[in-house]
Amino acid sequence: MSLLSPAATALVKLMGELPRGPRREGVFALWLTLRVAEDLLLVPPPPERGSKRRVVALEQRLSSLGFPAPLRRAMVATLAELREARRDRVGQALLLLVAPAREALGPEASEILARAARSAGQR
16 A cells, blocks of 8 residues: 555656656655645644645755756746645645746646645645
8 A cells, every 4th residue: 555645656767767857856846845835724723833844845955956946936926835834735835836847847646736726726
């Protein structure tokens, strides 16, 4: 049994198919962000302090990655949404990455994120 969501598993698979470089690091950045976002959907929800720490750790990790600029700009808005640590905003936070992911990484990464955002919105 996988501990990863279907979207996280799909991003890992996509990462394995890409050669090293900015696109692969972009998919890795999406995977890291998705993992933090999905943690906000846990029942019971994690403590707010813990969620905020995870977002800070995510920001630090993302700062060392070299992923495409459109995705980097969108990540700023997504991280701002995740900093609020509100369960009802997770889907919206992920939606902010869909179009930049399509532009920078291609339709497959974008579709994976769109499905994850829809799923988060239904929880």
